[in-house]
């Protein structure tokens with residue numbers, strides 16, 4: 065598949081639908097059972113997740129190479145999918161294995177459907193979205209809280225109606241915790257005035273309060289390690305038992321210009337009976353309280369006007385957001401301008 | 406699995422709606438953690454003082470609490 069220069073994505077489109085040449089979360093793994101398939105929209109494009117009964121997962125463009133019918137309307141044949149329209153059979157790597165109406169047809173054996181590299185991490189599907197110049201998956205370093213054996217986590221996934229950037233910007237805006245979440249079980253405490261600073265790291269940057277830590281949502285780290293994610297920590301009240309604060313690893317799936325999938329892993333460094341206690345309380349009582357906090361974010365972000373980021377008066381607390389936007393905007397421009405070979 | 410947009414599900418970590426016993430134990434645990442402490446000894450004392458016993462009705466020991474919380478929280 066080659067793209068002529070005229071087909072190149074514009075910077076505006078990339079900015080609106082998500083950066084290319086990196087990994088993004090797609091949906092929770094449990095959304096595609098063994099032997100099942102699921103249609104998903106990501107970066108404004110239609111895809112098919114296809115899982116064999118041995119649990120191997122693949123991700124194919126949801127478009128039959130014959131006349132373009134959605135493969136997601138087709139039939140799961142165990143190790144391939146058959147298009148409903150004229151029966152073309154597609155293997156999990158995108159190769160046409162059979163054209164039943166015209167055996168021996170020269171489409172057979174050709175890899176005509178785009179397939180994306182996928183990985184499953186902490187209960188979520190991640191996929192690599194390269195453009196024509198960057199088909200090989202970027203190196204992926206996973207968030208340590210999801211790989212450390214002494215850290216335990218639960219994934220919470222939700223779908224919001226709003227641009228993906230607003231969901232990331234919200235995470236780079238710690239100060240909203242002291243206001244929007246003031247009535248919550250975890251963020252009732254801490255100063256409502258603060259000074260922030262940006263601290264660069266080799267994988268992104270911290271945006272943090274200069275004078276308060278461990279009280280509210282006081283810092284956040286943006287990490288770009290092949291996939292974009294944030295790390296932050298929020299104190300629990302004593303009722304949550306031993307183990308200290310809980311952390312959040314957050315990722316965002318750009319679904320299309322106005323829809324976003326959010327992935328929040330709530331994690332805690334706990335072992336043995338302390339781990340068991342947290343997990344029991346989480347399922348029984350705490351998960352619902354975390355959900356109420358997340359709903360406050362959703363209500364606010366979904367109510368933001370479409371031109372919100374064009375008519376602002378920013379102040380010192382918004383430096384983390386400004387830095388983020390500049391970075392994403394510059395990268396969208398660069399991806400749109402890259403020369404076709 | 407529903408494919409309706411938007412997916413908004415409060416409970417994603419549960420395998421079942423907690424039983425009345427599980428709810429009672431969870432609230433008692435939160436109380437104990439709040440008022441008595443975070444050590445195993447605090448928990449055993451706190452739960453027994455509140456008469457919130459294990460399913461077989463026996464008072465808690467550190468051993469029986471560990472076993473039960475592992476069954477419930479693993």
Ligand code: FES
Nearest residue numbers: 128130131147150
């Ligand atoms: S469009 Fe799929 S087989 Fe014809």
Ligand SMILES: [Fe+2]
Nearest residue numbers: 240241245361
């Ligand atoms: Fe929030």
